Amino acid sequence: MSITSQKKDPPISDAEMVAEYLLQHADFLIERPEVLAEIQLKHECNGAISLIEHQVNTLRDQYRKTKNQLESLVQIARENDRLNERMHRLTLAILDAATLNDIHIALDDNLRGDFKADAVNIKLFINPDEATIEPDHELMQTTFVPMNDPKLNEFKTILGHETPSCGQLKSEQLKYMFGDTADDIKSTAVIPLGGNSCTSVECPFLGILAIGSRDANRFHSSMGTIFLGNLGEIISRAIKGRLPLKRQHD
Numbered sequence: 297m298s299i300t301s302q303k304k305d306p307p308i309s310d311a312e313m314v315a316e317y318l319l320q321h322a323d324f325l326i327e328r329p330e331v332l333a334e335i336q337l338k339h340e341c342n343g344a345i346s347l348i349e350h351q352v353n354t355l356r357d358q359y360r361k362t363k364n365q366l367e368s369l370v371q372i373a374r375e376n377d378r379l380n381e382r383m384h385r386l387t388l389a390i391l392d393a394a395t396l397n398d399i400h401i402a403l404d405d406n407l408r409g410d411f412k413a414d415a416v417n418i419k420l421f422i423n424p425d426e427a428t429i430e431p432d433h434e435l436m437q438t439t440f441v442p443m444n445d446p447k448l449n450e451f452k453t454i455l456g457h458e459t460p461s462c463g464q465l466k467s468e469q470l471k472y473m474f475g476d477t478a479d480d481i482k483s484t485a486v487i488p489l490g491g492n493s494c495t496s497v498e499c500p501f502l503g504i505l506a507i508g509s510r511d512a513n514r515f516h517s518s519m520g521t522i523f524l525g526n527l528g529e530i531i532s533r534a535i536k537g538r539l540p541l542k543r544q545h546d
Contacts, residue, residue: 382410387530396538407507415474415481415508447472451504460487460524462515473506481508483515487528489535505531
C-alpha cells in the first residue's frame with residue numbers, strides 16, 4: 297500500500313516557534329542568504345514575490361498611511377488656526393459694540409461673512425414694554441419677545457439642555473426664528489443664551505441665537521459644539537451689559 301504524502305501547514309505551535317526564533321535571531325536570514333532567496337510569498341497580482349519585495353511593499357503602504365495621517369493632522373491644524381482667527385475678529389467686533397443693536401449687526405456681518413451663514417437671528421425673552429428701543433435700531437424690533445409667548449414652548453427642549461443644538465428645526469421653529477426666509481433654511485445651529493443662571497423661559501437674560509444654512513449637511517447632530525458654546529458665552533456676557541431696560545420706579 298502506497299502512502300501519498302501531502303504538504304500540510306505546520307501546527308500553530310510550530311509557526312510560533314519559527315516566528316520567535318527569527319525575532320530572537322534577526323541576522324539569521326542575512327547569514328543564510330540561500331534561505332532568503334528561496335522564500336516565495338503568494339501575491340494577489342503577480343503570483344509570488346520575494347520576502348524582500350514583500351517587506352518593501354509593506355513599508356511603502358505604512359509610509360503612505362503615515363503620510364496621509366500627517367497631512368490630515370496638518371489640515372485640521374490649519375482649519376483650527378483659521379477658525380481661531382475668525383473667532384478673534386468676531387469677539388473684538390462684539391466687544392466694540394456700543395449697543396445691543398450693534399451686537400446684532402456685528403454677529404450678522406461676521407457670521408455671514410467669515411462663517412458663511414445664510415441667516416442669523418437672536419430672540420431675547422424680555423417683554424418689549426420693559427425695554428427701550430431706539431427708533432433707528434430696526435433689528436431690535438424683532439429681538440425682544442414676551443416671556444409668556446406660547447411659541448417659546450417649541451424651544452423648551454433645546455433650552456432645557458442649555459447647550460448648543462445642531463440639526464434640522466421644525467417648520468414652526470424656523471418661522472419663529474427666521475421669518476420669511478425660513479423656507480430656505482435646511483439646517484440650523486441653535487445656541488441658548490444666558491448661562492447656568494438661566495434655566496427657564498422666565499429668566500430675564502435668557503435668549504436664543506439661531507444660525508441657519510441652506511446646506512442640509514452644514515449643521516448636524518453629530519458635529520462638535522465647543523465653538524458654538526464659547527460663542528454663546530461671549531454673546532451672553534455682552535448682552536447682559538447692554539440690555540436697554542427701562543428703570544423701574546417704586
